[in-house]
Amino acid sequence: GQNIDQPTEMTATEGAIVQINCTYQTSGFNGLFWYQQHAGEAPTFLSYNVLDGLEEKGRFSSFLSRSKGYSYLLLKELQMKDSASYLCAVMDSNYQLIWGAGTKLIIKP
């Protein structure tokens, strides 16, 4: 079966750095997405990785290791507005997104 695993909840301090991990087992791989979702709102696109390595975009970076079925999202200089759920999703061989349940990130002052 297809499976995406990520921690249910994490807590971090404003100004700090946090790493959210995601492991996956899917039938085929056409890229991995990270989305941010604030409570009661729709997911918004953060990043896409299809090759191994680190993609940096401002305060957010995303890493992929295809051989390990592993990705992480790194958030630097945390701000209160970063409190949200972070969803990992893998595009399978049929170009369908397989979603994780999301990691709820709580930022404390």
Next chain:
Amino acid sequence: DAMVIQNPRYQVTQFGKPVTLSCSQTLNHNVMYWYQQKSSQAPKLLFHYYDKDFNNEADTPDNFQSRRPNTSFCFLDIRSPGLGDAAMYLCATSRDELAGVREQFFGPGTRLTVL
């Protein structure tokens, strides 16, 4: 601005009373998706349209139907809503490309309450 629009944002219906949710897009994307998302859960794909071709997920109940009359609009019909159908319903679009990022763009969602 190009976008995905969902109406209404909040919908209340009674147990068993049919309801229709709508989605429109100005992105001219050829693929449209309907997801159901319950609290603290992953979005669950109900069905998607690749142009006019309808693709139903195997575990989507028959109670859920969809229509796509043209490229811009897509509807989700829930024929007899049950209490378990209360959820956020998300519409998304993407452009099918052989190469490049097939990012999905989401509408703001419709939160359905069933009384």
